[in-house]
Amino acid sequence: MKTRQVKRLTLTMIAVMMMSLILPACGGKSDAADIVVIGGGGAGMSAAIEAHNLGAKVVLLEKMPMLGGNTARAEGGLNAAGTEYQKAQGIEDSPELHFEDTMKGGKNVNNPDLVKVLTDNAAESIQFLKKNGAELSEVGKAGGASVPRIHRPEGGEAAGNFMVIALKKKLEELNVDVRLQHSVTEIVTDKEGNVTGVKGADKEGKTFEIQAKAVILATGGFGANLDMVVKYNSDLEGFATTNAPGAQGDGIQLAEAVGAKLVDMKEIQIHPTTIPGEGVLITEGVRGDGAILVNQEGIRFTNELLTRDVVSKNILAQTDKIAYLIFNDELRGTLKATDTYFEMGLVEEGQTIAELAGKINVDAAVLEQTVHRYSEFKEAGVDEDFQRDDMRLDFKKGNYYAIKVTPGIHHTMGGVMINTQAQVLNEAGNAIANLYAAGEVTGGVHGANRLGGNALADITTFGRIAAQEAVKSLD
Structure with a gap:
């Protein structure tokens, strides 16, 4: 009798071991953590680091192949x-x-x-x-x-x-x-509605479940x-x-x-300076560090440092709903982010304002007058046209640059x-x-x-x- 019991126990143990090997291969993997963070952008990474440093066991799940x-x-x-x-x-x-x-x-x-x-x-x-x-x-x-x-x-x-x-x-x-290409499909709750974990699937379609306290x-x-x-x-x-x-x-x-x-x-916010048809963002720093905006007629039409919604609205009121960011070497030398725009071929340039105007099909005399007028405002310390209170560029030295922009969906x-x-x-x-x-x-x-x-x-x-x-x- 004892021999038969031992045999049954042995067979049971073997079966359990076999199931533990089979289950991960067909999905259904289950484990546990103190905290599961869903999403590996800046918020998720900050949360995961902070929670780890406070002593929690953390699992970070990101559905994409990379963080960010x-x-x-x-x-x-x-x-x-x-x-x-x-x-x-x-x-x-x-x-x-x-x-x-x-x-x-x-x-x-x-x-x-x-x-x-x-x-x-x-x-x-x-x-x-x-x-x-x-x-x-x-x-x-x-x-x-x-x-x-x-x-x-x-x-x-x-x-x-x-x-x-x-x-x-x-x-x-x-x-x-950190687990990449892990998509969460469900936040798990108990009968009282308390969150108890997550379920999802990895890139191969294998399901997983993680029990979590938060x-x-x-x-x-x-x-x-x-x-x-x-x-x-x-x-x-x-x-x-x-x-x-x-x-x-x-x-x-x-x-x-x-x-x-x-x-x-x-x-839903639209950002005023994106590349038309591309959705490539031109950083706020270009305007913040001194660039001005002109329309297809070569005329400045807004205070460039107003809020995004207002600047976007003002651009959309211009011909073809586009504008040009105008700046010079002084800004390029201090704002490293612009290097990428040059590498991507997004920037037109000229040694003079007139040459730049030709590159963007804007009336040269009008653009020269616009830039000269702004330079006078900078020197006087007062923007008489649009009351910009931070004018960093006087545009007295080249080279000169232009980036064509239009508003694009940016933030929800x-x-x-x-x-x-x-x-x-x-x-x-x-x-x-x-x-x-x-x-x-x-x-x-x-x-x-x-x-x-x-x-x-x-x-x-x-x-x-x-x-x-x-x-x-x-x-």
Whole structure:
């Protein structure tokens, strides 16, 4: 009798071992973590690093073959007030002024509580990035800002990719469990509606399930899902997009499926300076560092440092809905981000204004008069035409350059509703237990219009906060 029992036990053990070998091959892999972060852009990477450093076991899932998302395409920089870099340059700024600019830029549609969290904590995000290999030590000015506060790498390199490279390296150093080409298809909840993990599939279609004590949504917006864009704002049909292909809004749909409330979904930003038909973004820094905008007639038509929505509207009112960014060697020498535009063949150039005018089919005499008039304003310190308060170029020396631009879909301000602890809220306004969100997947921070420089501040700041709050919940 005992012999038969031993044989049955042995056969059972063999069967279990065989099943453990078979299951991963046909899908159904299951494991566990303290925190699962969905999305490997700036918000997700910031959250994963912060949570790991606070002692949590983290798994970061990214559906694309590489990390970065829209962050890798961000050109300008990160807005923060009261930083050591501003103080070193004698720039007087404060979180309160940053708050006022952000609310005004967002047409007061923003959730003021979320804005206050952003502006009070953005300077700490600058320090977080510095500690993790992405020092943003150069300060410039972007549209809608009262003072220079957009922080970028020394030399004016595009800030987003600079951050992505550094944070990716830090994830590798920390040995954080990062899984690429892993798409989440479901946020799992228990009978009470508490989030308990995620389900999904890898690039080979094998399913997986990860049990988690908390989940952080950091999947970005929906700016590359043009059907979804048109669903919420039909006026944007036919526009090109600056967004990375992964910005499809799937995280918003995942959150909706577990009862999350959405906010500001119709608020979709078009960026004023993208390449017509291409969706290639020209950084805010080109205007911020001194470039002017002229139309096809060679005439300046706007204050270049107004908010993105206003500058975009003004460009769309011009002939063929296009404009030209005009700058010279002085700007090229100080803004490294422009190197890429030259390498891509996006820039026309001339040794004189007249020669440049010929390259872009603009009346040379008119363009010369426009640039000369602006130079006089710069010398006098007063822009009599459009009241621009920061004129950095006098255009007295060449070479001269022009980039043809038009507005393109850039940022989706709407998304999942969160509170100041980055908890996702349901339709009743209550937190969905164990579910957090950060970055462009959320709504409420930017209102009706996002200021340039506030996206990188948003993803880094709320990514860190989501991680901090999720780790607190583990106890």
